[in-house]
Amino acid sequence: MSMSVPQGGGGSEPEPMMEMNMTPMIDVLLVLIILLIITIPKQNHSVNLNMxxxxxxxxxxxxxxxxxxxxxxxxxxxxxxxxxxxxxxxxKMAQVGAITEKDQPEVHVRPNKLVPYKVVAGVMASAQRLGVAKIGMIGNEQFQ
Known part of the structure; x- marks a missing residue:
């Protein structure tokens, strides 16, 4: 076993270190990740329904x-x-919406496959705004 001894006199200055010390930066990043994980709110993947x-x-x-x-x-x-x-x-929708919810007729909306979405959304929004409670989409098999 041998040991290397630097050549030259003891009066020379040591050479500067050319590498960055990564340990403190890694420590700070790990702390930030842990804080981020702790502060993220819990995700609920459920919808509350009154069945x-x-x-x-x-x-x-x-x-x-x-x-x-x-x-x-x-x-x-x-x-x-x-x-x-x-x-x-x-x-016509206002007449249906004026009937009590129990006796209201069912409203079935059957859109064509080529109709723009905004037209169907407008019909459904009008129905909801005017108090139609029993509304449904039919003919969905054409979209599959």
């Missing part, structure tokens, strides 16, 4: 169904009768 309890009694009366068709060019029909404008559609 009915038990089996409901069978309905004695068949529900009344209103079908709203939205054609590819934005034409809206109410039970196969063309609605001339948005005000007429909203008047």
């Amino acid at each position: 009915p309890v038990g089996t409901p009694p069978p309905s004695t009366v068949e529900p009344v169904v209103v079908t709203i068709d939205v054609d590819f060019d934005g034409t809206i029909s109410w039970d196969n009768q063309v609605i001339p404008n948005r005000q007429a559609l909203e008047a």
